[in-house]
Amino acid sequence: MNPILEVRHLKKQFAQLTAVNDISFQIQPGTCFGLLGPNGAGKTTTIEMIVGLTEPTSGEIFYQGKPRDQVFKMEAGIQFQSTSVMDKLTVAEILTLFHSLYHKRTNLPELIEACELGSLLSQKTTKLSGGQKQRLMFALALINDPQIVFLDEPTTGLDPQSRRNLWDMIERIKAQGKTVLLTTHYMDEAEILCDTLVIVDRGGIIAQGSPQELLKQYFDHFYVSLDRVDFESVMGTWPEPVIENHEQIEIQSRSVEVTLQNLQLQQVNLRSLRVRNPTLEDLFLKLTGHSLRE
Amino acid sequence: MNKPLARHGQIIWALFVTRTKEFYRDRGALLWSMLLPICIVAAIAFAFSGKEQVLFKVGVYQHGTATTIAEPLLKQPYVQRVDYENFEQALLRVQHHQLDLLLAADQPGKYWINESSAKGLAAEKLLLAKVDDDPSWSREAVSGQQVRYVDWVIPGVLGMNTMFGALFGIGFVIVRYRKNGVLKRLQVTPVTPLEFLTAQVLSRLLVMMITATVVYVGCDLFLSFVMLGSYLTLILVAILGIFSMITLALIIASRTSSEELANGLLNFVSFPMLLLSEVWFSLDNAPAWLVAVSQCFPLTHMVQAARDIMINGADFMAVSHHILVLAVMSGVFLAIAAYLFRWNER
Numbered sequence: 001m002n003p004i005l006e007v008r009h010l011k012k013q014f015a016q017l018t019a020v021n022d023i024s025f026q027i028q029p030g031t032c033f034g035l036l037g038p039n040g041a042g043k044t045t046t047i048e049m050i051v052g053l054t055e056p057t058s059g060e061i062f063y064q065g066k067p068r069d070q071v072f073k074m075e076a077g078i079q080f081q082s083t084s085v086m087d088k089l090t091v092a093e094i095l096t097l098f099h100s101l102y103h104k105r106t107n108l109p110e111l112i113e114a115c116e117l118g119s120l121l122s123q124k125t126t127k128l129s130g131g132q133k134q135r136l137m138f139a140l141a142l143i144n145d146p147q148i149v150f151l152d153e154p155t156t157g158l159d160p161q162s163r164r165n166l167w168d169m170i171e172r173i174k175a176q177g178k179t180v181l182l183t184t185h186y187m188d189e190a191e192i193l194c195d196t197l198v199i200v201d202r203g204g205i206i207a208q209g210s211p212q213e214l215l216k217q218y219f220d221h222f223y224v225s226l227d228r229v230d231f232e233s234v235m236g237t238w239p240e241p242v243i244e245n246h247e248q249i250e251i252q253s254r255s256v257e258v259t260l261q262n263l264q265l266q267q268v269n270l271r272s273l274r275v276r277n278p279t280l281e282d283l284f285l286k287l288t289g290h291s292l293r294e
Numbered sequence: 295m296n297k298p299l300a301r302h303g304q305i306i307w308a309l310f311v312t313r314t315k316e317f318y319r320d321r322g323a324l325l326w327s328m329l330l331p332i333c334i335v336a337a338i339a340f341a342f343s344g345k346e347q348v349l350f351k352v353g354v355y356q357h358g359t360a361t362t363i364a365e366p367l368l369k370q371p372y373v374q375r376v377d378y379e380n381f382e383q384a385l386l387r388v389q390h391h392q393l394d395l396l397l398a399a400d401q402p403g404k405y406w407i408n409e410s411s412a413k414g415l416a417a418e419k420l421l422l423a424k425v426d427d428d429p430s431w432s433r434e435a436v437s438g439q440q441v442r443y444v445d446w447v448i449p450g451v452l453g454m455n456t457m458f459g460a461l462f463g464i465g466f467v468i469v470r471y472r473k474n475g476v477l478k479r480l481q482v483t484p485v486t487p488l489e490f491l492t493a494q495v496l497s498r499l500l501v502m503m504i505t506a507t508v509v510y511v512g513c514d515l516f517l518s519f520v521m522l523g524s525y526l527t528l529i530l531v532a533i534l535g536i537f538s539m540i541t542l543a544l545i546i547a548s549r550t551s552s553e554e555l556a557n558g559l560l561n562f563v564s565f566p567m568l569l570l571s572e573v574w575f576s577l578d579n580a581p582a583w584l585v586a587v588s589q590c591f592p593l594t595h596m597v598q599a600a601r602d603i604m605i606n607g608a609d610f611m612a613v614s615h616h617i618l619v620l621a622v623m624s625g626v627f628l629a630i631a632a633y634l635f636r637w638n639e640r
Contacts, residue, residue, distance in 0.1 A: 051482050053638065070484070078482045083475035086312060088319040093312070100308040101483045103301065140479070 002065055004029040004148055004179050005050070010059035012045050012203075019045040021203040023059075027148075027196075032170070032180040034194030036187065036280060042203040043183035044081060047152050050181075051078050063148075074104060077146030079137045081153040081183075085125050091136055092121040095143065102144035115139040115169065131162030138169060148179040155189060167193060187280035199284060206287045211280060218286060219278040224251040224259050227272035234266045248272075297484070305485055309493030313467070317501050327463075327505050331455040332512045338444055338451075350417045351376060351392070353384045356399035364397050364405075366424040373420075376578055383578075386606060388414070389438025392446070395421060406434045441605050445520040448513055449600035450573035453535065455509060456502050457567060457593050460539035461546075461560050464498045468547035469556040472638065481637035488632065495540050502536045503529075522607030528600060531613065534620035535596030541624050542592065544631035551639050567593040572601075595619045 003026035012020040020042040027033040035043045048054040050061055052068065063072040085094050095112070099105050112118055115135045120128065128136065134154060141149055151170070155163040170193055174180060184190050190197055191211045199207040199214075207214055231249045235242065240259065243250040253259040256275055263270060318324065350373045352364075368375050376393065378384035387393040388406050394417040396406040405421060407414035418433065425431055471477045480490060513519065521528075546559045570577070570584065571593035577585050588594045599616035602608035610617075 053478065053481060073482070073484055076482070080475065080478060083479040085479060086316055086471075086476060088316045089312060093315065097308050097312050098483065101305055101485055103484075 001028055003027055003062075004064060005181070006062040006065075007046075007050065008060040008062075010046065010049060010061065011057045012042070012049060012054065013057040018203050020049070020056075023198075023200070023203075023205055025198050025205070025208065027179060027181060029147075029179050030174075030177045031195040032174050032182060032193050034190040034197035035181070035183040035200055036185070036190045036194075036197050036284075037183075037200035038185055038284075041185075041200045043185075043200060044152055046200075047078075047150050047181070047183060051076060051150055074102065074144065075147040077141035077144060077149040079134075079141040079149075079151045079154055081156065083137070085136070085140075087126055088124065090122050090124055091117055091128070094125060094136065095121075095139065098140050098143050104145055106143055106145040108143075111139055111142055114172065115142075116165070131158050131165070134158060134162065134166060135169075138166065142173065146178065148181065149173060151180060151182045153183055153185070155184070155186065163189075187284070191280055197280075199280070199287065201284075201288050207283065214280070214283060215278050218283050221252045221254050221278070222256055223276050223278065223282075224253045224256065224263075225249065225272075225274045225276070226251075226263075226268070226270070230269040230272060234268060302489060305489045306493045306496070309485070309490060310497050313494055313497040314500065316467075317463075317497070324505075327455070327459050328508050328512070331451050331509045332516070335444065335448060335451050335513045336516055338447055350374065350394045350413060350420065352417065353378050353387060353393040353396040354399070355379075355381045355384050355396065364421060364425065367421050370420070370424075378578065385436060386438075388436050390441035390446075390605060391438075392441060403430045404432055404434055406436055408438060409435045410437060441520055444517055445605055446601065447574065448517070448519050449604055450571075450597050451513075452506055452509060452532075453571070453593055453597040453600060454568060454573045456506050456532070456536050456596075457539050457564060459502050459505060460498060460536050461543045461564055463501070463543075464494055464540050465543040465547045465556055465560050466553065468494065468544070469550055469553055472547075472551040473553065477637045487635050487637070491544060491632065491635065495537070495544070498540050499533065499536055502540075503532065506532055506536075519604075521604050523603030524609065527608075527610045527613065528603050530610075531596060531599045531603065531617060531620070534617060534624060535592060535600075538592035538596075538620050538624040538627060541627035541631055545627055545634060548631050548634035549636050549639065567591045570594070571597050573597060589619075592620055592623050595623075 005027040006025075008024050010020055010023045011018070023042070023046060025033075035046060037043050045054065049056045049059075052073070061068055063075075086097075089097070095108060095117070099108055112121070115138055117135060117139060120132055120136075123132075125133070125136065138151075138154065141151065154170075155166050158166065167189070170180060170182070174193075180193075182190075182193060194211060196210050197208070197214075198205045207218075209217065225248050228244070228247050228249050231238075231242075235249070238251070239262070240254075241252040243252070251259055263273075350370075352368060352373055353376050354368070355378045367373060376387075381398060384393065384396050385406060388396050388408050391408055391411045391414070394407070394411065394413045398404060398406075405418070407418050409415070422428075422431065468477075514521075542563065543560070546563065547556060550556055550559075566587075567573075570588040571591050572588070573593070577588060595616040599608075599613040599620075602613050602616075606612075
């Protein structure tokens with residue numbers, strides 16, 4: 001299948017800073033593609049170059065196999081991390097304004113219902129909470145019934161319930177067959193929503209694939225964690241790699257059964273035992289040596 | 295993919311309605327823009343409604359023998375001498391009671407007064423006393439309705455109000471839109487810079503015309519000022535004057551997202567206009583270079599044309615040079631603004 005969007009050797013230089021350094025990727029239609037990385041990794045700059053807000057220093061961007069033109073502008077929906085709308089207008093007036101800017105439009109009542117904006121229509125935009133404002137911005141990104149939707153850190157700053165609501169909305173637009181490009185620094189968000197992702201750090205791609213593929217490729221173990229105090233007696237002689245945290249330790253275990261047998265054999269207290277799979281956060285830490293949230 | 299003309303119209307209309315609603319809902323700004331000029335004019339009317347000043351104003355057309363002959367009069371401390379290079383202009387001042395007496399260098403022995411002006415008749419007596427009732431001096435009578443200072447200043451105050459409304463109204467809005475990301479959001483829609491700017495200009499023009507009309511009517515109710523010319527010509531001058539100042543503001547707001555910088559630049563433009571565009575006082579006595587500088591400001595042409603229409607009854611042809619200058623300024627400013635405009639700072 002031909003990619004809906006393709007980026008080749010994209011680079012952006014700001015004076016001494018290389019914000020994006022030779023990034024290339026393809027996005028297949030109908031998938032959710034994630035750009036995962038810490039703040040300052042170059043995710044927003046990449047999106048801004050793709051949607052035409054910033055000129056790339058070098059590189060090429062293709063939409064439907066061709067360089068972007070007015071068709072791209074008509075068929076793309078965008079939610080920025082930090083934008084605003086006119087102050088003294090109501091939600092209904094903002095929706096009507098943006099609806100009228102496009103030739104091809106979505107059904108407004110359906111959009112209002114899908115984004116749960118019905119009870120907010122007469123509300124001034126300045127009076128909206130963080131989650132309500134994100135829902136409005138999300139609705140604006142969908143107002144032209146786009147083929148491809150760009151969501152730049154859509155859940156940053158939201159409470160857990162609002163995040164879940166937004167995830168549900170993203171799942172719904174994925175179910176409609178739309179393509180989504182999502183940037184986030186939340187690994188759980190990327191794992192849940194993205195079919196494919198690239199992990200970026202300091203402007204460059206450090207890993208690329210589906211979340212499952214990536215985890216499979218880089219990890220062949222599980223994590224078994226215990227309170228440090230319970231593990232202290234066997235710490236120096238344990239045969240598997242052990243990561244020491246403040247009050248806990250994590251054993252990198254290739255076989256949970258074998259590790260559990262060994263722990264029982266050594267008469268380690270198992271009251272605090274937990275087992276978990278590796279996450280994208282672990283992957284990022286492994287690849288870069290620093291945490292996603294740094 | 296080119297948009298049909300109707301689509302451009304729909305987009306401009308949608309943005310125009312939006313911006314106009316925003317202004318209409320900013321009740322504080324709306325009231326202030328209408329009340330302030332009425333308060334200023336009322337204060338001026340009150341300040342100048344007391345006793346007449348004892349000072350006589352004597353106009354002198356060119357320098358020469360006449361001034362020598364009348365030197366004893368002109369040297370009196372209670373006489374203010376005003377030199378003119380344009381005789382018609384000086385005569386108009388006599389007609390409007392703004393000059394009490396006029397002397398002309400090329401017509402010695404003649405003086406002009408308005409016979410309906412008490413101060414004019416008194417100035418005549420003073421002149422004749424100072425030239426020892428020389429019978430060779432003859433009176434040339436002119437007639438005309440008295441123009442009070444408040445009549446003279448009203449076009450200036452109206453112009454000043456529209457200048458501030460046009461410059462700061464549109465300048466700050468665009469800078470604020472850029473700062474808080476509204477322009478960034480619009481940039482990724484099919485809206486073009488020209489559509490956006492057209493909608494902003496038209497909305498501001500409408501708002502300023504309504505505001506100016508309310509202020510005009512409000513001042514007239516209080517003061518019943520002089521309006522001798524055509525309302526149509528006055529409206530044309532107002533539209534072009536406001537349009538030129540809006541486009542000037544667009545240049546200032548074309549790139550920055552700093553409200554502080556925009557404020558500084560807007561003040562840098564507005565204060566010289568406030569001082570040199572004959573809003574409060576005439577530049578009759580000013581050096582020629584200062585008069586030349588004042589001709590570079592759109593407000594000067596707007597105020598001079600409006601004043602000419604209102605207190606001299608000038609018709610379209612008489613103010614056509616001002617109209618032409620305002621139209622050219624508007625076109626040039628708009629072209630520069632469209633060239634410089636950026637949705638965002640980068």
